Amino acid sequence: MKPIPAAADPRGVRELLTGNHAASYGAMLAGNANGGIVISAYPITPQTDVVKRLSDLVADGTLVNSRFIPVESEHSAMAVLIAASMTGARTFTATSSQGLLLMAELIWWAAASRAPVLLVNVNRALAPGWSIWTDQQDSLSLRDAGWIQYYCASNQEVLDSIVLGYRVGEALRVPAMVVLDAFVLSHTAEEVWIPPLETVRRFLPPYRPQVKLDPDDPRTFGGLVVPELYPSFRRKLDRALARVEALEPAAEAEFARLFGRTYRAVEAYRAEGARVMLLASATPARTARVAVDRLRERGIAAGLVRLRRFRPFPAASLRRALQGAQRVAVLDRNVSLGGEGILATEVKSALYGAPAPRPEVHPFIAGLGGQDITVETILEIFERTLGAARVPEEPVWLGVLAERASAGAPVLPEQEEGVCR
Amino acid sequence: MDRGGGEDRAGTILAESSAREAHAVRELRFHGRGGQGVVLLSKLVARLYFQAGKHVKEFPKFGVERRGAPVEGYVRVSDQPIELACQIYEPDAVAVMAESILDQVDVTAGLQPGGMLLLNSPHPPETFRSRFAGFRVATVDASAIALRHGLGTPLAPIANTALFGAFARLAGFSRETVAAALQAELKRPERDRRAALEGYASVRPAVLLPGTPQRPPSPPPAFRTLEELPDLAYSLRDARGVRTGTWRSQRPVYRFKVAPCHARCPAGNDVRGFLGALAAGAVDRALEILLETSPLPGVCGRVCPHPCEDECNRIALDGAVAVRAAERFVAERGAEPRWEVPPRNGRRVAVVGSGPAGLSAAWQLGRRGYRVVVFEAAPEPGGMLRLGIPAYRLPREVLDRELARIGGLGVEIRCGVHVGRDVGVEALVRDYDAVVVAVGQQGDLRLGIPGEDAPGAFHGLSFLREHHLGRGVRVGEKVIVIGGGNTAVDVAGVCLRESPTRDVTIVYRRSRAEMPAIPEEVDQILDEGVRLVELASPLAVETDAAGRVVGLRCQQMELGEPDGSGRRRPVPVAGSEHVLPCDQVVFATGQARSLPWAHDVEIAADGIHTSLANVFVCGDASTGEGTVAAAIGSGRRAALAVHRALGGRPEVPAPSWAPQVEEILRAERIHWAHVEPQPRSEPPRRAVEQRLRGYEEVVGSIADGAAEARRCIQCGTCTACDRCFVFCPEPAVIRRHGTYAFDLEYCKGCGVCFEECPRGVIDMVEEPA
Numbered sequence A: 001m002k003p004i005p006a007a008a009d010p011r012g013v014r015e016l017l018t019g020n021h022a023a024s025y026g027a028m029l030a031g032n033a034n035g036g037i038v039i040s041a042y043p044i045t046p047q048t049d050v051v052k053r054l055s056d057l058v059a060d061g062t063l064v065n066s067r068f069i070p071v072e073s074e075h076s077a078m079a080v081l082i083a084a085s086m087t088g089a090r091t092f093t094a095t096s097s098q099g100l101l102l103m104a105e106l107i108w109w110a111a112a113s114r115a116p117v118l119l120v121n122v123n124r125a126l127a128p129g130w131s132i133w134t135d136q137q138d139s140l141s142l143r144d145a146g147w148i149q150y151y152c153a154s155n156q157e158v159l160d161s162i163v164l165g166y167r168v169g170e171a172l173r174v175p176a177m178v179v180l181d182a183f184v185l186s187h188t189a190e191e192v193w194i195p196p197l198e199t200v201r202r203f204l205p206p207y208r209p210q211v212k213l214d215p216d217d218p219r220t221f222g223g224l225v226v227p228e229l230y231p232s233f234r235r236k237l238d239r240a241l242a243r244v245e246a247l248e249p250a251a252e253a254e255f256a257r258l259f260g261r262t263y264r265a266v267e268a269y270r271a272e273g274a275r276v277m278l279l280a281s282a283t284p285a286r287t288a289r290v291a292v293d294r295l296r297e298r299g300i301a302a303g304l305v306r307l308r309r310f311r312p313f314p315a316a317s318l319r320r321a322l323q324g325a326q327r328v329a330v331l332d333r334n335v336s337l338g339g340e341g342i343l344a345t346e347v348k349s350a351l352y353g354a355p356a357p358r359p360e361v362h363p364f365i366a367g368l369g370g371q372d373i374t375v376e377t378i379l380e381i382f383e384r385t386l387g388a389a390r391v392p393e394e395p396v397w398l399g400v401l402a403e404r405a406s407a408g409a410p411v412l413p414e415q416e417e418g419v420c421r
Numbered sequence B: 001m002d003r004g005g006g007e008d009r010a011g012t013i014l015a016e017s018s019a020r021e022a023h024a025v026r027e028l029r030f031h032g033r034g035g036q037g038v039v040l041l042s043k044l045v046a047r048l049y050f051q052a053g054k055h056v057k058e059f060p061k062f063g064v065e066r067r068g069a070p071v072e073g074y075v076r077v078s079d080q081p082i083e084l085a086c087q088i089y090e091p092d093a094v095a096v097m098a099e100s101i102l103d104q105v106d107v108t109a110g111l112q113p114g115g116m117l118l119l120n121s122p123h124p125p126e127t128f129r130s131r132f133a134g135f136r137v138a139t140v141d142a143s144a145i146a147l148r149h150g151l152g153t154p155l156a157p158i159a160n161t162a163l164f165g166a167f168a169r170l171a172g173f174s175r176e177t178v179a180a181a182l183q184a185e186l187k188r189p190e191r192d193r194r195a196a197l198e199g200y201a202s203v204r205p206a207v208l209l210p211g212t213p214q215r216p217p218s219p220p221p222a223f224r225t226l227e228e229l230p231d232l233a234y235s236l237r238d239a240r241g242v243r244t245g246t247w248r249s250q251r252p253v254y255r256f257k258v259a260p261c262h263a264r265c266p267a268g269n270d271v272r273g274f275l276g277a278l279a280a281g282a283v284d285r286a287l288e289i290l291l292e293t294s295p296l297p298g299v300c301g302r303v304c305p306h307p308c309e310d311e312c313n314r315i316a317l318d319g320a321v322a323v324r325a326a327e328r329f330v331a332e333r334g335a336e337p338r339w340e341v342p343p344r345n346g347r348r349v350a351v352v353g354s355g356p357a358g359l360s361a362a363w364q365l366g367r368r369g370y371r372v373v374v375f376e377a378a379p380e381p382g383g384m385l386r387l388g389i390p391a392y393r394l395p396r397e398v399l400d401r402e403l404a405r406i407g408g409l410g411v412e413i414r415c416g417v418h419v420g421r422d423v424g425v426e427a428l429v430r431d432y433d434a435v436v437v438a439v440g441q442q443g444d445l446r447l448g449i450p451g452e453d454a455p456g457a458f459h460g461l462s463f464l465r466e467h468h469l470g471r472g473v474r475v476g477e478k479v480i481v482i483g484g485g486n487t488a489v490d491v492a493g494v495c496l497r498e499s500p501t502r503d504v505t506i507v508y509r510r511s512r513a514e515m516p517a518i519p520e521e522v523d524q525i526l527d528e529g530v531r532l533v534e535l536a537s538p539l540a541v542e543t544d545a546a547g548r549v550v551g552l553r554c555q556q557m558e559l560g561e562p563d564g565s566g567r568r569r570p571v572p573v574a575g576s577e578h579v580l581p582c583d584q585v586v587f588a589t590g591q592a593r594s595l596p597w598a599h600d601v602e603i604a605a606d607g608i609h610t611s612l613a614n615v616f617v618c619g620d621a622s623t624g625e626g627t628v629a630a631a632i633g634s635g636r637r638a639a640l641a642v643h644r645a646l647g648g649r650p651e652v653p654a655p656s657w658a659p660q661v662e663e664i665l666r667a668e669r670i671h672w673a674h675v676e677p678q679p680r681s682e683p684p685r686r687a688v689e690q691r692l693r694g695y696e697e698v699v700g701s702i703a704d705g706a707a708e709a710r711r712c713i714q715c716g717t718c719t720a721c722d723r724c725f726v727f728c729p730e731p732a733v734i735r736r737h738g739t740y741a742f743d744l745e746y747c748k749g750c751g752v753c754f755e756e757c758p759r760g761v762i763d764m765v766e767e768p769a
Helices: A019-034 A048-059 A074-087 A098-102 A102-111 A155-172 A195-201 A231-240 A244-259 A284-297 A315-322 A341-350 A375-387 A416-420 B038-053 B099-103 B142-148 B160-170 B174-184 B190-201 B260-264 B272-278 B283-293 B297-304 B307-311 B325-331 B356-367 B396-407 B423-429 B459-466 B486-498 B519-528 B628-645 B705-709 B723-727 B753-755
Strands: A015-017 A038-041 A067-070 A091-096 A118-125 A148-151 A178-180 A191-196 A265-267 A277-279 A302-307 A309-311 A326-333 A360-365 B024-032 B056-059 B070-076 B093-096 B117-121 B138-139 B204-208 B249-253 B256-258 B346-352 B371-375 B410-416 B434-437 B455-458 B480-484 B502-507 B531-533 B535-541 B547-564 B569-571 B578-581 B584-587 B614-615 B661-663 B733-736 B740-741 B762-766
Touching: A015 A019, A015 A155, A019 A048, A019 A091, A019 A118, A019 A155, A019 A178, A019 A191, A019 A195, A019 A231, A019 B272, A038 A048, A038 A074, A038 B142, A048 A067, A048 B396, A067 A074, A074 A091, A074 A098, A074 A102, A074 A326, A091 A098, A098 A102, A102 A231, A118 A155, A155 A178, A155 A244, A155 A284, A195 A244, A231 B174, A265 A284, A277 A284, A277 A315, A277 A416, A284 A375, A284 B307, A302 A315, A315 A341, A326 A341, A326 A375, A341 A360, A360 A375, A416 B578, B024 B099, B024 B535, B038 B056, B038 B160, B038 B174, B070 B138, B093 B099, B099 B117, B117 B160, B138 B160, B142 B160, B142 B190, B160 B174, B160 B190, B174 B190, B204 B480, B249 B740, B256 B260, B260 B272, B260 B307, B272 B283, B272 B325, B272 B459, B272 B584, B283 B297, B283 B325, B283 B356, B283 B547, B283 B628, B283 B705, B297 B325, B297 B396, B297 B628, B307 B325, B346 B356, B346 B423, B356 B396, B356 B434, B396 B410, B423 B434, B434 B628, B455 B459, B459 B584, B480 B486, B486 B502, B486 B519, B486 B584, B547 B584, B614 B628, B723 B753
Parallel strands: A038 A067, A038 A091, A091 A118, A118 A178, A148 A178, A277 A302, A277 A326, A326 A360, B024 B093, B093 B117, B117 B138, B256 B661, B346 B371, B346 B434, B371 B410, B434 B614, B455 B584, B480 B502, B480 B584, B502 B531
Antiparallel strands: A015 A191, A148 A309, A265 A302, B024 B070, B056 B070, B138 B204, B249 B762, B535 B547, B547 B569, B547 B578, B733 B740
């Protein structure tokens, strides 16, 4: 593995990287900026390249004073990192899909231990049927666990979100999850600037917690908490998450100054004067820019809001961003089965307290299991939203077979195996 | 409700309640001390009301589950279905299982003035006048009752059922109801029923103590604001404040065990010890350890049948540690320790015979300051090592190096002196303080078959001796060697090298599996071209008219039942006589000892002492075990016997941080998950055609002795691997400079260290009463 050469360009080194390798180098920079990092992970498609590259970087000494701890499961990976974090180490892991859910018990444990682990999750659909392609079901299943969650739209954003995630997460002692779409980012190579370590070091201070495991002053961590105090601990964690709203803008501003790239929890695109807006997250929100451009060319006042941070949920920013729109289409690449798309519920909840006139919410579910989301998909969402006679009671599912057979045509191919192919 | 029993306090408990009248709910609280006792008490009380048709809820309050920690049981009773799902804060009555709880818990918390308190106490209610002023107090000596009925121990009486009986009486239930509740809750209620009924009969009636209830001040809250609360839940005090040792019912102890290799080594070598040193790269130290018990590691590293390897626990994983090869490695690479010749103690010992037993005895005596003279009949020292074992197995320079080592102690070897012929034992006894006879077995056992003395017939030991003394023994063109031991194999190997035709056959009356020779040695000469005729018993050496050997008449045998040695006895097959043609026969059918005294001298059962004062015997002359290692062990024991007989101090092993127990550590105690598989090193062997050119050593050395030694698990001894220290869930393992101890203040007896110790050093034992 060739080390990243020292860069003359203040922006660093311009490279062609997959999302997975952008994650590797993000972790590398954060690790070296700290003077060392503990990485523990279990490989799973489509995350494997993230940790494979990191194990090389540890092995060849590019990552200084660091340990890569191989384990037998994701559950153990997180257990290792919680323990390492409790000793005061900076910690990193990456996983996906089934692996994240196997980790679920300790995802909660990490947050309530106030272990600011950083986890890169490659969004992949859940089985069965078996799938290796993207949707957001895995990470959104753990939305309540007390983690910051960033949904990225580019490989550069993956790298940058890791650096930002450590800065915000460690300051508040809360773990952060940086999420990228399987294949659409993880295995897609894009231009990525790998910033100079010195700049990262200026932005991201080393992690030095005050309360930590100390053999000279042994304490019991995570022991029994009486019912009288348990709610206060939960409240305290929730307060810490709420403080992200206060802390993040300053971090983002400093990031923009040092690295020349700007991020916001909620990002608007051509929102000025928009009457109909799409709320989307992750890579569909980039494709949607093209659709919005086309609609604007056709004279339709369409706009786009990308939700970059899902937890803590930026309700106030979202309300501001959607202000003035008459209708908001919400694109969910996930579903709370028995309910509706998870973003749709959150958006409705955020708008509930907004001053009238509040925009109508038109929920759409699309792209599950890696089904592609194209410009046409986005245009269909806009068209249906604009053409709707009333606010729908149920979300519209795009890209699924018709409810009933028409004119005697079979809904499914006659041969069973055809479905599986 | 059953109001039977005619007691004037019927309904006392419930009638006094003032709270929650609207729902007609009555609430009871029971204080216990850890465990299930208080839970059963509340279940029994609940069942009383349940049997009476009341609606009840019974529930425990779980605290930290730990012996000695207070826990509580609750019962809620009503005539209506009970909707309340919350806990009980203002009980109508309270019962307390042990008086000691009163100092830990405010048992009157939430109890209204005039509320009922039932205490397990030998004292009358008035005793609590100041403590429980304003409450209605009843007492019963439930602990004494429990002990009278065999429930629990004086330290931990099981008082719940006696207290239950008392409660039932105060609440106005009948004896029959009490018995029915016990029957419903317990599998074998007999003793508890007797205890409950005694409690029922002997409870001291409730007395309203005068005065106003004194409430202890409630302790300040640990945290008043969220800011004061830490971010995460951790113990505010040093975790060592929780003395988990009180939970323990068994305890771990460090105990070193005997390694099976060490136990089995006839020489008594500390196999584990020398391998440990070698593994750590301390090859010089490894040699020192070997030299403690044996002056001949270079010899044993080549010719020992290595019974230690048969016992090696590692066989269960990936093959025994190559101990013999490792010993040879150490003998070759270890620097000779600089022996300081100890100050002479003025005593003189004669050793008769310079074979391995005599050399071993001389070595141990020399190291203890004795002046030792070894008498050797042959022209050169070494006994069977020089005159029996061929040089291709034991190069003579190896032997000479070891002899030089022994000589370095000041041991004098006088060759060419035959004790018994040139000098008498009596003379030695006169001239020396002690005599050690280590003459081995020099005589050939005769088969007693016709032709045994024909020209062309030899006996094995004589043959080897003549050969090794360079006296040019004749080797025929077609040689038969009779026997299955190492002598037969060595004779065959020498004949193969000396014979122009290399036509050598071993004839053995049993089968190969029963051959007492070292299996590798048998493999080796068979590879070299020796033939083996199994199950053939010699009947006669056939000779021609000139008296020359022409063949060996044999009888075919088959294997029958096992004999005294455990090997299957060969039995003749009728009509199977045949003649194997040959021009030379060597008998290698056993040796006999020839002790250097004419009259009867008895050898004691220990194989060391004799009926002559200060005359000792060792090695094959005594035991006949026939291996170098056994001779070395025997020689050392004889030397120690001499040392004791001449007033030497008994030698005790240096104390270690953990006691050594006489238990052999077997494979089932090895934690294999901690042992990395690693294939055994095999030493190289010279190609057959090279071997047959002469007497170059057949077997070579392994390249990396330390790597092989690292395969040793170090069974039964501590290697400071830290597993116990790392795995202990409490701060109960104390590590100090490579030694460990258990801190019983914290050890809760969980046994994790015992499970995780890779090499069986930790035992779990019952907690002493």
